[in-house]
Amino acid sequence: MENRDMANPYNTVKCTLSVNDKAYSYFNLRSVDPEKYDKLPFSIRILLESGVRNCDGFHITKEDVEKIYNWELHQKSEETIEVSFKPSRVILQDFTGVPALVDFAAMRDAVNQFGGNPLTINPICPADLVIDHSVQVDFSRSAKDTAAATDFGCPPTQRVLDLEDTPAYGSLMSHAARHRLPVFVNLKVDSSNTNDTIGGRGTPHWTGEMANRTTKSCHSIEQSPAFTRSVNKGSGSSVLRRRVSPIPTMCGHHCDGVTCLLSAASVIEAPCLKVEETKKNLDKCLSLSGIPIPDRLCQTLTDRLCPFHHIPSLWSDALEKNQDLEFERNKERFAFLKWGAQSFKNMIVVPPGSGIVHQVNLEYLARVVFDKDGLLYPDSVVGTDSHTTMINGLGVVGWGVGGIEAEAVMLGQAISMVLPQVIGYRITGHLSQLATSTDVVLTVTKHLRQVGVVGKFVEFFGPGVNELSIADRATISNMCPEYGATVGYFPVDEKTIAYLRQTNRSAEQVAYVESYMKAASMFRDFNNSAQDPVFTQIYELDLSTVVPSLSGPKRPQDRIAQSDFKLDFSQCLSSKVGFKGFGIAEEKLNASASFEYEGSTYTLRHGSVVIAAITSCTNTSNPSVMLGAGLLAKKAVEAGLEVAPYIKTSLSPGSGVVTYYLKESGVIPALEKLGFNIVGYGCMTCIGNSGPLPESVVEAIEKNDLVCCGILSGNRNFEGRIHPNTRANYLASPLLVVAYAIAGTVDIDFEIQPLGYSPDNRPVFLRDIYPTRKEIQAVEQQFVIPAMFQQVYSRITKGSDSWNKLEAPQYDLYPWNESSTYIKKPPFFDDMTKDIPSIQSIKEAHALLFLGDSVTTDHISPAGSIARNSPAARYLAARGLSPREFNSYGARRGNDEIMARGTFANIRLINNLVSKPGPRTIHIPSGEEMDIFDAAERYRKDKCNLIVLAGKEYGTGSSRDWAAKGPWKLGITAVIAESFERIHRSNLVGMGILPLQFLEGQQAKSLGLTGREKFTINIHADIKPGQLVEVQVGESGSFQTQLRIDTEVELAYFINRGILNYMVRKLA
């Protein structure tokens, strides 16, 4: 790339800075124009610094920089000001990272083919890729007999074993352990004799052989509230069936309150034991009881290591099994990523099983300030994930871009952007003892959605910011895409510096971050209003008004105070179908369905919780809410509460640090007891990788058309994202996730209805077990310490044995494997010429789809499972794959054939051309209804142009390059919408698709369009950003639209038929 550094007109303001006797240099921006600089929002100062430092008169000009200095002036004009921005680095996750690297590999081929040097295709700025999106909750406490059974060769009919049917307990346990199956024992309850039992009054006797073994052991029987209540209500003897696990639950490290084999098998608690003692004790218990140790367990004791403590572990093996399956499914993709890590310079790949991208960014990757050969400058980042904004909480400006934009930045291009308005969000007051950062973010999200901040920066200020920890701020910044802003920025302050120390950043780094930020006037004191910059507009939040909240059932901005939740849910049930309605008929409001699960009968109703997931970097990066959930679980267990076994409960931490502090603070056993076992280190339920629900649950829901619920600590709950069978999904703090899991329903008023009953039949209310902020803070201060970060992150790039054994090709040009169904050379450059083709109007196009408002990228390019009857499934089946091997769309983004077939393949898509939701459309000329992909193929054969008609906020949701590449592959040449989501619009341009916007006050309906017309879009060689474009309808009608190509650079991409072609022509 060209080096124009010598031409930088701002070299004259380079200063030196001495930090601990070491000399650094930096650009002193304030010295150029102190008056203007002091009024700039802190987020704009970061953009300005990048402009000044990279000003070379070519990529970034002096005029660009002056525009940023004049930010305040531009706020007063209506004019749209375009500026260029070069971020310091790029961050990728594996779903979007794979297609980015596939494009890089294909670009190398294309440059090579045009006679250029393929090695020019190489990241120029640092790019970090975290593999976190692939792991699924195949196994959890309640999913053992859904996905698991078939994997180990055990027929489904043998899933449930009964002690009475099996002569020897030992062989039963051994068999069950080997096949990972649940076991049931029959317990004889003698309610006439309840005073003299080991566990005390109300505890059932074990009967027969089992009882003898139990009493021989040195432990006491746990009181089970379920048994106790049954005993108290019953009379005489009765037999209860109790589910037990052949695999004990324990991590050997600091195993306070560990559960040994017998405790898992017969519900007996062992005292606190160290690993060796535990092993000895196990041997002792087993030999006393005469139970042979199952093979699987012997192996576990000697071979299995807890992935974070690297010591023998016996805990729930859901984590290990999910990781095994993740590897089995994704081996090819992972090998490709490993090739990328070796082949491309300047790229760190964080292997699977390490954590979630934004949490790893926050805790480890973010520099806050870069030191490049002694030159200090602020960290800034773009990421191929919309929640990249989480890092704004740490004072790093950054946001999500499409994969195609990220590729351009990796190739040294500047991002072209509109100089943003900056909304000041003043925070005052103090949080109540019961409110969490999740409640704050749901409140902020609703507020900012209402006032409208789409496309703007939000910058937080005011004395209330001091109330918020960096983790709290990161949670608020994380949900920036949900409130629609480009960034949600918290400037660097004393708390940022303290967080860098807490997370074990080096003393040298901490020192130069603080000194540089102060010297550059980018360091904030939130109590000092004299530092407040000028904002475009200001909104306020008094923290004392924040109450425990949830959001849903279908959108993150639909916050409901937890106290109003029961009422809100019942209103949603009967309201007409929409964001707040399910349209359930009056006579079906009380519908219920009974079903069998693990030998017991349960009942589901509208509002029943079937998924409860502590998930998402939004919350897992925040120790206060994670420890809060742990403390609530502990109090719940102490009060004798349980979670119904059919509810799919899971905990997926965003890094090993979480496991560490949960373990150290002693809350893991309680979480596990309620089913919140650690199931994997990745996005999991947050991205919709929820895995299967028990078949009997699915059947009960589907047959009775029930509105069952998912409760998750995630940030998105669009229909179809979390699970096809949870029509209502609520976002909530991890504390409320645990609470609603215990309640088993959202149809509950916690003020007047108890969560459950204690063993002595005392009602237990949420307020009895809800930890206060003060309690949580005390535990957090004690247990979240730098040594944990040091330990966990010293191993972050090492990877598991499976990763290290993985073989990857050793070539500069990727050797494409024709038979691969995961990685395929994309067709973007197939018909490309070295010269730019001329611009053509789009003639007589048909509407492939006629869509309404808020069509998300989940609708356009779903990431979840591949339906068995879909075109993608047919493609995979034709290549000999069984449904079990299909994996998800997200995991198959390296294969354009599958992604094209998955485009618009969301079961909830509403296409006005057909009567029912689903991935179907009408092939207009024939009038036949068919799958969208099949219709597109038919149009292609007939050489028909295609467009899409859409409503407001088209392409809202996660940034997905396939939401633009997929339509390109289907042959869509233009999208006419009422409005576009920011990143998605730029991605459409990046693929050479024309985004057109209906004029203010107009829409398809008001123009009388039915979607069955033929459309001609007239564009010419002199096309200009933002101009009006006429669309002819049929023979005589027409309407005007606004071209949503917003900048000259975007126009250059469009003219080149996309940004990738633009780059190849530039570098070939």
Ligand code: SF4
């Ligand atoms: S927001 Fe959810 S999907 Fe996105 S990176 Fe975080 S956990 Fe993963």
